Amino acid sequence: QLPADDGVEVAFAGRSNVGKSSTLNMLTERRALARVSRTPGRTQALNIFDLDPGQRLVDLPGYGYAKVPEALRRSWGPLLEQYLRRRGSLRGLILVMDIRHPYGPHDADLIAFAAGCGRPVHVLLNKADKLSRGAAIQEMARLRRIPELREVAMQLFSAQSGLGIDELHERIATWLTPEAEKKPPADAGANSEPSKGGEDS
Template sequence: MALFSRLQYEKSVHDLSELPTSRQEIAFAGRSNAGKSSAINTLAGRKTAFVSKIPGRTQLINFFRIEEGQYLVDLPGYGYARVPEAVRRHWQATLARYLETRASLVGLVLIMDARHPLTPLDRQMIAWFAPSGRPIHCLLTKADKLSRGQATRTLHKVWQELAAQGPAFSVQLFSSLKKQGVAEAEAVLAGWLGREQAQAAPGGRA
């Protein structure tokens, strides 16, 4: 059974005081329009997270129950310009506190468009979370938009840069359209949750 096959929306929060009690959480973060909601839906095998053509539509922290006490957490997309400055400041502070202090957070899935990886805001997310020592798995989405050679070079370049920062990083190519990389991502995330899962070596370790 797929890891997220029973994923169910539970609640959305605007402030950290509203966070639910949990044992384990996996957070998904990414620049607006990088394909975060599409990736979640692909991993779930059905439409679970809202997909919008308008960058920045996800402006709440959305909790999806994997099973009792375990959550997939869809964080607000970052980098969008069409929101008031006060909203942008609120989410910058809220995301930083969540990533730095949430005890039940076992790892971060960082969604990056394979055509534009490691933007300054992606690096900021890494800087907030990496000091925790918990793992970061990067999904280079929309890999189908690149040729095989371009995708391989991008994967290698991103892996080289992140590997230099420590062993907590893994990287892979992913395509929601082509269903590419699903088993590989599930194997990594299942490991974070202490579950048995068919193993697939992360592409960035190749």
């Protein structure tokens, strides 16, 4: 049921309680574009938001939330694996983390799998407004020292205050420009393996 695999799109991923929907709403200046709920795990499909013709944002299901029905969580693994490996119009992945509880096992699995598929990842350390400026910078510096994150783009962000919104706009604009319309080879990521951690990676 995905739209035709042409044009360009950027996908948003992250745990179910990190503020993915709020980030999309802040980015598009549409307060109710993506549904914001007090109950994590509400995004239970790939939600597509059209921008200009041939440009899309994609809200991926949140992962790692135990109250989502088991059968549904099991279906996400193959769905996301196929999407990340085969989607020719996908230009990059915005990975939203809560800066107070960043980089869990599911985040690590997703970054590794995206790298195996040749998909660039840009990390948003959301809710940075909940920390002092110094503490937020210190936490980002700590994350940058993790070997698996040294080559991953990363920024401070707040979907509530708008901190970092200009940088995020620039990143997405870069991915959505016509120059980015170079599809990966059909076998991109064919040698990579999905996470062994289970169905909600």
